[in-house]
Amino acid sequence: xxxxxxxxQIKVCRANHxxxxxxxxxxxxxxxxxxxxxxxxxxxxxxEDTITSGASSQALNETLQCRMAxxxxxxSHLLMTVNMHYTLEGRLRDLNIIGHDITERHQxxxxxxxxxxxxxQSQKMELLGLMAGGVAHDLNNILAGIINYPxxxxxxLENNSPLRPLLESIKKSGERAAAVVADLLTVARESAAVxxxxxxxxxxxxxxxxxxxxxxxxxxxxxxxxxxxxPDL
Numbered sequence: 001x002x003x004x005x006x007x008x009q010i011k012v013c014r015a016n017h018x019x020x021x022x023x024x025x026x027x028x029x030x031x032x033x034x035x036x037x038x039x040x041x042x043x044x045x046x047x048e049d050t051i052t053s054g055a056s057s058q059a060l061n062e063t064l065q066c067r068m069a070x071x072x073x074x075x076s077h078l079l080m081t082v083n084m085h086y087t088l089e090g091r092l093r094d095l096n097i098i099g100h101d102i103t104e105r106h107q108x109x110x111x112x113x114x115x116x117x118x119x120x121q122s123q124k125m126e127l128l129g130l131m132a133g134g135v136a137h138d139l140n141n142i143l144a145g146i147i148n149y150p151x152x153x154x155x156x157l158e159n160n161s162p163l164r165p166l167l168e169s170i171k172k173s174g175e176r177a178a179a180v181v182a183d184l185l186t187v188a189r190e191s192a193a194v195x196x197x198x199x200x201x202x203x204x205x206x207x208x209x210x211x212x213x214x215x216x217x218x219x220x221x222x223x224x225x226x227x228x229x230x231p232d233l
Contacts, residue, residue, distance in 0.1 A: 146174035
């Protein structure tokens with residue numbers, strides 16, 4: 001590099017064949033071009049700061065990472081070793097840069113970083129799904145009373161009762177809330193709920209024949225269980 005007061009004025013005076021692969025310009029073609037033209041503008045400040053700080057501290061070697069632009073628009077990630085030589089007055093006399101292409105390593109690191117971010121995001125979503133499932137089940141237990149008790153009360157009310165509109169409003173609100181909870185469960189399970197018609201008589205008959213029910217009767221011998229299924233459900 002030729003001697004200049006300001007880092008951005010430094011021009012290339014010699015280069016090896018690697019410069020062609022990195023920039024698309026021949027070894028001879030880069031002679032006389034400012035090195036700031038090859039470094040990505042966002043990274044040039046790092047190079048300039050390195051050269052400037054070297055002048056004040058008389059540092060001879062520094063290592064930094066910069067991106068170098070190719071004429072086709074592609075970028076190469078370089079690990080650069082910068083050797084600086086100064087005059088007694090503190091002016092840059094010579095600047096030698098040895099660049100190691102770490103583009104492939106950088107891409108692998110980026111892929112690993114993205115995969116780690118995806119893994120963490122997946123874990124977060126899984127945790128949110130478990131939380132959503134737990135909250136949804138708790139809400140379902142609460143909503144059962146909000147929906148079912150008004151329905152039972154409506155069965156006892158006359159059609160012209162002033163309480164009927166209020167109870168129907170409570171029941172409909174509970175049903176809307178239950179629909180929201182169902183959506184929450186769908187998100188938690190990552191699958192839509194499947195609804196099917198069931199025979200309640202068959203479900204009850206199946207339960208009363210289980211060991212659990214027999215154990216319940218044995219624990220409460222004074223309780224009478226009256227099961228009267230309707231024949232015309």
